[in-house]
Amino acid sequence: MKNLPKWIDLVLIPAINLFLAFMISGLVVVYIGENPFRAMQIIINGSLGSAYGLGYTLYYATNFIFTGLAVAVAFHARMFNIGGEGQAMIGGLGTALVCLFIDWPHWTIALPFAIMSAALFGAAWSAIPAYLQARRGSHIVITTIMFNFIAYSMMVYLLVHVLKPKGQMAPESAKFVAGSNLPSAHDIFGWFGMAFPKSPPLNVTFLLAMLACFLIWLFIWRTRMGYAIRAFGWSETAAVYAGISPFKIIMVTMLVSGGLAGMMSINSVMGEAERLLIDSVQGAGFVGIAAALMGRSHPLGVFLAAVLFGVLYQGGAELEFEMPAVSREMIVVIQALVILFTGALENLVRVPIGRIFMKLNAKQN
């Protein structure tokens, strides 16, 4: 079964799974009394059919790439970082501190500092769970769940009592200094004399996310540390035999993971909102888990899964707009089915396809 050609494994099977997920979703659409084919068309067109839709799709994808990579990196060391949500939130705090109190002359100067700060804050938020796991064996799943809740409390406190300008109603920080505003896709295309709609919040962070995918790929598969992380993930005893320090691996992996999650805020906080909001992550940390799992912890896979979720978010918004009967819960259901079929039920398709392929092969020989 394992010797299927790559294109079947990587293209055909996921495509069929996706198709099945949409089929079942279609039934739900029928249940609420709408035309599933039109719904499908709206989702695809609305998310990929125009520069406008694409702008939103990729904006969401950028968030999910960062949180997805964060989970993926930890998976390589066999750690389940459920704390992406909290780490991204605290990363947002790091971003905000950089963008609020320093009068940046230009975004190109602000950005590197914001990245460092976001990553540092996110990493710091994963450091205690990492340390407790490495030294005390405290299960990272528990500690990161707890740290998510602590992050929520901390953010509410800071925004309400510290960062919120006095007398302002909304529990959010002041607007960031103008010099920290990142160029949007509209601006960037403008530099090259090309048109791109103004409203999509897609911004330069998307390029950063792609770069992060590449760097993480390089890190995991080309550096000694990545090698050690993967070895540790497969077998801790063997890693110790090979002179790899579990403490170092756990710390490094979780710091990188937390840092990546923190960097999500570059997109959502610095790139989009340009102020720190009370819930700037909005579940992206959890979607990141799904993206990492579906992307098989490979940066390219994470990228594709993140775009898929971006499509569902943006396409879903269009669907809600175009089809009044469709509510936002419908979108959640579609997401669930996509995760279920492409992620957990892939053998439903792989096994029969594998058999068919083997038979065809046997005939040829």
Added chain:
Amino acid sequence: MDTKVQHDSAAPMIELRGISKSFGPVQANKNINLKVSKGSIHGIVGENGAGKSTLMSILYGFYKSDSGEIYINGKQINITDSHVAIEAGIGMVHQHFKLVENFTVLENVILGMENSFLINTALNNARVLLSELASTYSLEVDPDALIEDLSVGHQQRVEILKALYRQADILILDEPTGVLTPAEADHLFNILRNLSKEGKTIILITHKLKEIMSVTDTVSVMRRGEMTATLETSKTTPQELAELMVGRSVLLRIEKDATEVGGKSLEVHNLSVMDKRGVTALKNVSFHVRKGEILGIAGVAGNGQTELLEALGGISPATGTMKIDGEEIPLHDKGSDARSRREYGVSHVPEDRQKLGLILDFFAWENIAFGYHHNDEFNKNWLLMDNRKTREIARQEMAKFDIRPPTPNNLVKNFSGGNQQKIVLARELEQNPKVLIVGQPTRGVDIGAIEFIHQKIIELRNKGVAILLVSVELDEIFSLSDRVAVLFDGKIIGERITEETNESELGLLMAGIEDGPEEQPAMESVA
């Protein structure tokens, strides 16, 4: 227990007709036929990956054959799962034990045969039966001990007890002695003989031809998934069997010339180690190994061998001193991990290749750099590893060590045990170590590979490397080592020049019967 008349030879107890089985592209069994008569002990030999375990697992219902028929006592039985096999009176002791580690012996014995919803009765019945069996077959084992606390020998007894508890008439043992000491193995064979006298039919898979010769009535040879011969044991020789297995003649014992031994390369003084439970597992052990010398460490498993290897390999903390070529290397502080040990020129072939020596889910080429991934040869620059070069090195080493298949782009878990062992050896031996520490280098490895591995170790010795060989196989100790030290209860209880001792003397030492103090100076005189 059923005690029918033995050798009721009307129909064979077991008959396999045309059994075939493939795993994806691998054809593990091809059209296999086999008859085993009641009350006999039948041996099966064959290289690693020949398909022995697969065939037996089919008989036991663990795998489903693609085609073929099985007759038990003349009756065709469709063995769809192990439940059917158990009903048919088949019991199996698997190569890799199928025990629940954190269960007690009793719980393991009754698992699947509890007979009633509450397990209390079954536990009590089993306790009674176990004590009966213990006295009948001298299969003693503490019924309330947890499996993880038992030695492998005792774990194996539990597997046998499981089969007997299920009233098996047919007992399949897959490489039962791979993990046993010679004494334990002898004990096992006595049990098997007793069982066969009682009319039980036994199939024994082993790589050790000596065992085949001493205990079986008939023997079959498997090669590349096929059954190539079935012979009466009394009418064949180890040489013939070896040739049938490997397809060429095999040296059953390696030729080894005397070499010039040099100065002390590895010196260990007062080495003490606590094991994971906080018990002192190694007590003030001192010894040395000279350049171009193999020091064998013999002993019954569990007497501190594992801790010795792990302490020397830098895996577990230890106290005492360790010197390489006269230079003291730190044992306990943080820097003294496995990595620095390698930098001092100590290579380590671990006892357990799957748990320690290899990352099973890495490709072969990735494993070739394992532990040495900081070395220049595997790296492009300060940041990146050089995968292409590593693959090339792997290709060369795999060819040199005759690893099959010789493809670096293959996950290690897809290699047979013998070839996995060769990958570890290729990696550790090719590092030009000053000191090589080796644990159980040929455990579970077929005779063709054993010959090869022994040759490689001797070659390294002849190049002037100091080698510490830990093995529970006395044969191996005798054929490889120049000197032998016996570990008992965490202490070195005696040392001998290999050529000046014999199995019975070592056997006494291994049992803890100490020798006189006059032996020590004799050893010094070699220097």
Added chain:
Amino acid sequence: FAEPAIIFDIGGKFDKSYNESAWNGAEKWKSETGGSYREIEIQSEAQREQALRRLAEAGSNPIVMTGFSFGSVLDNVAPDFPDTKFALIDFVVDQPNVKSIVFKEHEGSYLVGLIAGMTTTSDTVGFVGGMDIPLIRRFGCGYVQGVKAANPDINVIQNMTGNDPSAWNDPVKGGELTKAQIASGADVVYHAAGGTGVGVLQAAADGGILGIGVDANQNHLHPGSVLTSMLKRVDVAVYNSFTEGMDLQTGTVVILGLKEDGVGYAMDENNQDLISAEVLEMVEATKASIINGDIVVHDYTTDDSCPAS
């Protein structure tokens, strides 16, 4: 003739709070006029602007949105659509084509606080907020002032549900907070906690004390156990905006307090036996004083502090 539209904030149109109230207003307009409107429930921050622009581009007019979080976004978007009229509830945006509608929740809360203070026999009353944010503090602060006006010795126990988004949807925790307040002696509990409040009113009813509803009239939820409800007429604001349609007066800020009947307290057959004529009289008198300025209820959000606690 353009269709009006409404955008609901992240809590969703059924949040048992102002979004739901807004939806009720829209539905009322729909059923009365037979007109149709478009609606969007946003799910993420990024969709605020997206939804606004989508509706504006599609020609919806006027566009109503609920929630202060739309403020900054609308400030950006409104100039791009000079021909579209916007109505923003709960926040002030200074643009010529925006009508800002804000409520004096503290005034309404003051009145229900007064009722609570005059009704309690244990001299202990409670408040359960959803999250510790200024808006909720404004409710709480007005309420405390009202309670203290009835009797300065009354103890007010104030609790907040939580800090993550589930704080608005956690009736179990709301109930548990209420039970704790009951155990501490509270016999009237006011909530401003969205869906969590359902649990508050339930626990109050089960515990034999009185609850006070919020935003919409919640008296009917547990007849006889809900003392009153603090009304915030978001529904009216939406209804009016839809009705005015293209004639919406923009460039203005509308502050809806007691005077404008934008906030208030609910009296109906479900609670008429709970509030005595004497109390009612006092409440009405106070209401008049607030309207004519004799009593000034402090608004927490003006200086992030509350004179009474």
Added chain:
Amino acid sequence: MDYLTIIQILDSMLRLSAPLIFACLAGLFSERSGIFDIGLEGKMLASAFFSAAVAAATGSVWLGLMAGLTASMILAAIHGFASITFQGNQLISGVAINFLASGMTALIGQNWFRLGGRTPSLSGDGRFLPIEFPFAESIGKIPFLGPIYSELLSGHTILVYVALLTVPLTWWLLFKTRFGLRLRAVGENPEAVDTGGVSVSFLRYRAVLICGLLCGLGGAYLATGMAAGFIRDMTAGKGFIALAALIFAKWRPAYALYACLLFGFLEAIAIRYQNITIEGVGTIPVQFMQALPYILTIVILAGLVGKAIPPKAGGEPYVKER
């Protein structure tokens, strides 16, 4: 803190722990059999909705309970289908089930009741009412022990007692019966079970369905015992807390009880003491008090609880032939 307050806090602890106990034991069955389950939350949510919905429609909480259990077990079966039969990734399947439950309950809820995914409030026979122990009133007057009987033990809905009873029942099932022996074995070494002639899949399916059943009880308790109706996403992370409790408890029933009681206790404390003023320091922010249970959990975990070793075969599908 006076005595009565302590009793009241413990009383609150029991109520808050009950859903955790159900979910934690649910996870225990599943994970002991080798199937990881992060979909506890989703299953509870589904049960909460369907129990409330059916109870609202029929007026019978027992019918509601049945519906809730069924819904939760259907999701459990999907999880089993994906992770046992199709050897899929158990974490992914769990994530999907959480999403599915969150979306479906709100969607169907809106479709049925048009209350925005909420069900109508339950009353009378539509919900589980507290059970007063006999003579609670008079025994309560006995000093010291009285309040324990009348305040702490008496006056909970039946499901709280069921939750408490489930703990010894689980222990008994797990350690005294054939099913339990096999269940524990299959989570440690499925091959041992398989070669023992017992079907690994069937065993795991049963474990997963029991998990569904218990999650169902937990969800139904939330919607029909603690609250009186369903509100979307009302489980508010309890499934994840239960998961944490399970790891905390090292997958053992008695410890699971203690862990859940601890979480319940910390939450009860946080609810009780939100506004604390310390002399000279000032008022402690409510956010700190709200975060305190989570902080304490970590402290206790790091300080007292050693390494938690999950069932060995957990998370990996049982594949015989590679």
